[in-house]
Amino acid sequence: MKQxxxxxxxxxxxxxxSILEAARQAxxxxxxxxxxxxxxAHGSCKLCIVxxxxxxxxxxxxxxxxxxxxxxxxxEMNGERRALLQMLFVEGNHFCPSCEKSGNCELQALGxxxxxxxxxxxHFFPDRPVDASHPDVLLDFNRCIFCELCVRASxxxxxxxxxxxxxxxxxxxxxxxxxxxxxxxxxxxxxxxAARICPVGVILPKGRGFAxxxxxxxxxxxxxxxxxxxxxxx
Amino acid sequence: MSTAPTSAPARKLRVAxxxxxxxxxxxxxxxxxxxxxxxxxxxxxxxxxxxxxxxEVGPCDIGLIxxxxxxxxxxHVLRAFRRQCKTLIxxxxxxxxxxxxxxxxxxxxSECLREVYQFRPGIENGxxxxxxxxxxxxxxxxxxxxxxxxxxxxxxxxxxxxxxWKFLTDLIAGRTPRLSxxxxxxx
Numbered sequence: 001m002k003q004x005x006x007x008x009x010x011x012x013x014x015x016x017x018s019i020l021e022a023a024r025q026a027x028x029x030x031x032x033x034x035x036x037x038x039x040x041a042h043g044s045c046k047l048c049i050v051x052x053x054x055x056x057x058x059x060x061x062x063x064x065x066x067x068x069x070x071x072x073x074x075x076e077m078n079g080e081r082r083a084l085l086q087m088l089f090v091e092g093n094h095f096c097p098s099c100e101k102s103g104n105c106e107l108q109a110l111g112x113x114x115x116x117x118x119x120x121x122x123h124f125f126p127d128r129p130v131d132a133s134h135p136d137v138l139l140d141f142n143r144c145i146f147c148e149l150c151v152r153a154s155x156x157x158x159x160x161x162x163x164x165x166x167x168x169x170x171x172x173x174x175x176x177x178x179x180x181x182x183x184x185x186x187x188x189x190x191x192x193x194a195a196r197i198c199p200v201g202v203i204l205p206k207g208r209g210f211a212x213x214x215x216x217x218x219x220x221x222x223x224x225x226x227x228x229x230x231x232x233x234x
Numbered sequence: 235m236s237t238a239p240t241s242a243p244a245r246k247l248r249v250a251x252x253x254x255x256x257x258x259x260x261x262x263x264x265x266x267x268x269x270x271x272x273x274x275x276x277x278x279x280x281x282x283x284x285x286x287x288x289x290e291v292g293p294c295d296i297g298l299i300x301x302x303x304x305x306x307x308x309x310h311v312l313r314a315f316r317r318q319c320k321t322l323i324x325x326x327x328x329x330x331x332x333x334x335x336x337x338x339x340x341x342x343x344s345e346c347l348r349e350v351y352q353f354r355p356g357i358e359n360g361x362x363x364x365x366x367x368x369x370x371x372x373x374x375x376x377x378x379x380x381x382x383x384x385x386x387x388x389x390x391x392x393x394x395x396x397x398x399w400k401f402l403t404d405l406i407a408g409r410t411p412r413l414s415x416x417x418x419x420x421x
Contacts, residue, residue: 096339096420097391104421112418117387118324119331122380127340139419221416223337 004068006079013064013174020059022074024232028073029225030072031081031110034147039156045147046084047110049077059121066231082114089119093142094200100209101201103217107145109224124170131176133184143201144174148201158231162188174202205210247295247406250281250319252289254308255335255375256301259392260283260326265299265397277406291315296405299384302332303376307369321405325398326330327391327420329378343373343385387410390419 001012006023018041023030024176033045043061049070050059059072071077096102099216109128110116128141129193141185146165151174164182166175178185193204214220217228251383253261261284267274282291291297291311297319303309316322327333352360378384388401388411397417404411 062300089235090332093372095327095339099335099421108420111420115390115413115418117330117413117418118379118384119377120379123332123377125332125336125339125374217403229248 002065002066003067004070007073008071011064011070015063016126017064018060019050019052019057019062019064019068019070020063022064023059024228027229027232028072029094029229031224032106033106033110034059034149034198036149036152039149039152042148042152045088045145046204047081049084051077054097057165078114078146079157081110082116084114085111086118086120088145090123091162092124092144093124093128093140095223099140099143099145099201100204103212103214103220105156105201105219106199107143108226109219109227112219113224124213128173133182134186134188134206135184136190137182137183137188137195139176140202140204141174145200146172146174147199149197149199150174151193153197154188154192158192160187160192160193160194162186163191171226236370239413243361245404248281248293249278249283249298250294250315251283251325252291252297252300252311252315253284254299254301254312254378255304256328257334258300258327261299263390263392263395264325264398267399268395270395270399274402289357291318293312294303294319295321295421298325298326299323299378302328302335303372303381304334305369305371306369307413308407309381310374312378312382316401321385322382323388323401323405324378324395325382325388327389330389332375332377333391336377340361347371367389391421394419 002011003012006028009028011022011026020030020032020035030048030050032048034042035048041060043058046058048059049056052068064121070169094107096108099105102108145192148165151165153165154160158183162177164175164177165172167173175181176183176186190205251261265357279292280286282288291314297315299312299315300324303312324330328335351362388397390397394417397413400413401411401418
C-alpha cells in the first residue's frame with residue numbers, strides 16, 4: 001500500500017484520499033473545524049494546515065501522495081493554527097461565559113488544545129443580531145465562523161437549503177433563505193442534520209440550555225484531540 | 235496542584251492589582267487560592283490593590299489587571315500600571331477580550347446611556363449623569379492589550395484559584411507560566 005510520512009510516522013492511504021482522511025484513519029490527529037467526513041472538503045477554516053513537500057496546504061483538500069513528508073504537529077504549524085484561531089475569535093463575538101455551547105464548542109476546544117491565551121489582534125466587535133423566531137431553534141450569528149456545514153447539511157442532506165453565506169470579505173455573513181430572513185419562516189426542523197452540525201454556538205436547540213452543567217461537557221474532561229480520535233475509532 | 239518555590243527570594247516581589255471594567259470576580263477567585271495566601275505573602279508584598287487600599291501604583295514587579303477598558307479613568311490607571319510594573323498580566327476574560335462589558339459594543343454609547351438613565355421603566359425625568367468628576371465612558375469597551383503592551387494573559391471568567399496559583403508560582407519561580415492539565419478555560 002502507498003504511504004506518506006506524517007511527522008516521521010508512515011501513514012498508508014488509498015488513491016484519492018486526502019492527507020487529513022488518511023491521517024485520521026491511521027489514528028493521527030490533524031485539527032479541523034469545517035471538515036466533515038460526510039461532505040466534500042471545504043478548505044475554509046485552514047486549521048488543518050500542514051507542510052507537505054515544503055508547501056503550506058490544507059490537509060483536507062490535498063490528496064495524499066506517495067513518499068511525501070508532511071509536517072503537522074510541529075511548533076511552526078501549531079503556531080500558525082493558533083494565529084488562525086485568534087483571527088476567528090476577533091472576527092466574531094465569541095463571549096464564552098454566556099454561550100450555551102461552552103464546553104461543547106470545537107472552536108473553544110481548539111483554543112485550549114493550542115493554548116490560545118489571548119486573541120492578540122484588534123477585535124472587530126461586529127453587529128450581528130440573533131434570530132429567535134423559530135419555536136425550537138435559536139440562531140446566534142455572533143459566533144459564526146463561516147464553515148458552511150449547516151449550508152451543506154441543509155442543502156445536500158435535508159434537501160431544504162435553509163442557510164447560505166452572502167457578502168464578501170469582511171461583509172460575509174450567514175443568512176436564512178426566507179423572504180423575511182427569519183428562521184421561523186422556513187421549513188427548518190430541529191430534527192434536520194443542519195440543526196446538529198454546527199461546530200460552534202450558532203445553531204442552538206431551545207429549552208436545553210445548561211441541562212448538562214459547565215464542567216461536565218464534552219471538552220471539559222478531555223481534549224478535542226482525544227475526543228476526535230475516539231470518534232474515529234468507533 | 236503546583237507548590238510554591240521552596241526558597242524565598244531575598245527581596246519580596248512587589249505586586250499591584252486593580253479592577254478596571256470588571257466585577258471583582260477575578261479578585262475573589264484570587265482569594266480562592268485559600269491557604270496558599272500564607273505562602274504567597276512570604277514571597278510578595280502588595281502595592282496598590284483593593285487588599286491594601288493604596289490609591290496610586292508605585293514601582294512593582296508584577297501587575298495584575300482585571301477588567302477591560304471602558305472609560306477614561308481605566309485608560310489612566312492602566313497606563314500607570316504599565317509604567318510602574320515590570321510584568322503586566324491580563325487577569326480574566328474581561329481584561330483578555332473585553333468580556334461582559336464589551337457586549338455593549340454593537341450599540342452606540344448614547345443609545346446605551348439613554349436606555350439606562352432615561353427610558354428605563356419607572357424612571358421619570360431621567361438625566362444622563364454629567365458630573366465632571368465622573369470619568370467619561372469610551373465609545374467601545376476594549377481588551378487591555380489594545381491599549382498597552384501586555385506580557386501575559388490568564389483567561390477565564392474567572393480564572394480558577396488553582397489556575398491563578400499555578401500561574402503566579404510559575405512566574406515567581408522564573409518559569410514561563412503555563413496553564414496545563416485543564417486549567418485553561420474561557421468560561
